[in-house]
Amino acid sequence: MEQLGVGIIGCGWVAGEYVKAFHKDERSEIRALVSRHPANAQRYRDKHDLRCAIETDAAVMLKRSDIDIVVVSTPHNRHTEYVVAAAEAGKHVIIEKPVALTVEDVQAQLDAVRQNKVKTLVSFVLHWNPLLMSIDRLIEDGAFGNIFMLEVDYMHRIWMTPEEKWLASRAQSGTAILTGGCHAVDALRWFARSEAEEVSAYQVQTENPIEYPGTISVNVKFADGKVGRTSTTFDAQMPYRFNIGVYGTEGSVRNDQVFAPKLFPGQNDFMKIPCVLPDSGDVTHHPFQGEASHFLDCIIEHKRPFPDLEDAARTQAVCFAADLSAESGKPVRVADIGIV
Numbered sequence: 001m002e003q004l005g006v007g008i009i010g011c012g013w014v015a016g017e018y019v020k021a022f023h024k025d026e027r028s029e030i031r032a033l034v035s036r037h038p039a040n041a042q043r044y045r046d047k048h049d050l051r052c053a054i055e056t057d058a059a060v061m062l063k064r065s066d067i068d069i070v071v072v073s074t075p076h077n078r079h080t081e082y083v084v085a086a087a088e089a090g091k092h093v094i095i096e097k098p099v100a101l102t103v104e105d106v107q108a109q110l111d112a113v114r115q116n117k118v119k120t121l122v123s124f125v126l127h128w129n130p131l132l133m134s135i136d137r138l139i140e141d142g143a144f145g146n147i148f149m150l151e152v153d154y155m156h157r158i159w160m161t162p163e164e165k166w167l168a169s170r171a172q173s174g175t176a177i178l179t180g181g182c183h184a185v186d187a188l189r190w191f192a193r194s195e196a197e198e199v200s201a202y203q204v205q206t207e208n209p210i211e212y213p214g215t216i217s218v219n220v221k222f223a224d225g226k227v228g229r230t231s232t233t234f235d236a237q238m239p240y241r242f243n244i245g246v247y248g249t250e251g252s253v254r255n256d257q258v259f260a261p262k263l264f265p266g267q268n269d270f271m272k273i274p275c276v277l278p279d280s281g282d283v284t285h286h287p288f289q290g291e292a293s294h295f296l297d298c299i300i301e302h303k304r305p306f307p308d309l310e311d312a313a314r315t316q317a318v319c320f321a322a323d324l325s326a327e328s329g330k331p332v333r334v335a336d337i338g339i340v
Contacts, residue, residue, distance in 0.1 A: 007030075010035065101174040134273055145262065152184040175319075176215065203327075
């Protein structure tokens with residue numbers, strides 16, 4: 001079986017999960033690791049006994065004909081230069097979330113990917129978490145009837161200075177909703193099965209030393225009349241939680257508690273779905289294996305990945321609109337963000 005070659009740009013914490021996932025799938029082979037700090041790449045090569053190149057210049061890796069897939073897992077502000085270069089080199093691309101920190105950068109990535117007709121996957125990795133997959137299936141099966149309201153929260157204590165970690169930097173990481181809350185926005189859009197039209201948001205700045213407000217609360221109006229709510233907080237002293245609520249005329253779900261008498265006649269209280277929950281900020285807990293295997297499936301079988309850059313750009317637009325609303329104190333129409 002001919003294997004697809006994988007090159008990874010950026011060898012931080014998240015990159016280790018891509019190394020494990022692609023190394024485990026026999027349809028792919030890690031052939032290059034790119035890092036400004038070669039020792040970071042070397043630790044993964046040694047740990048997994050890889051026979052791959054280590055480069056400090058992504059351009060060297062992108063010239064290789066045996067690289068089919070490029071993973072971009074650098075700090076957020078560096079994504080665009082590598083995504084555009086990979087697309088122009090004809091490589092399929094996995095983009096760590098968030099896609100980018102500006103509308104212009106998201107558009108530049110879209111333009112490059114469309115022009116070069118490469119496949120993309122944006123790493124909203126919770127699409128392969130069992131709880132979210134179960135909720136998606138219940139929605140698809142009509143278990144909740146007419147869904148009129150949704151809520152998803154991203155609550156992850158990130159309390160640090162920019163000197164301690166680049167995630168605290170406004171220039172490198174972005175805002176709270178871009179840095180982490182985009183996971184919740186993605187899930188909100190996924191479960192809504194409708195596009196967001198307008199958002200209204202408020203934010204809070206605490207004594208948290210990160211360079212941006214660590215808490216934002218967002219209300220969303222969807223095109224089909226649904227309403228949604230999502231909040232992100234890095235400030236609360238609490239364990240990580242990824243709260244989910246889906247409310248319908250014939251059933252509802254709150255996290256792993258499901259009430260769906262349409263499917264379970266006689267049900268008179270919530271029942272628990274016994275499965276792995278998304279409630280961990282540790283990337284080793286996240287289902288990167290499912291993500292990597294899905295991308296390989298789509299390349300080999302000529303299918304569209306989900307969520308690809310086209311879909312993720314809409315999630316980004318909601319995030320940009322939320323930040324703009326929080327800063328201006330006014331509702332913002334998502335279409336006015338200008339990603340096309």
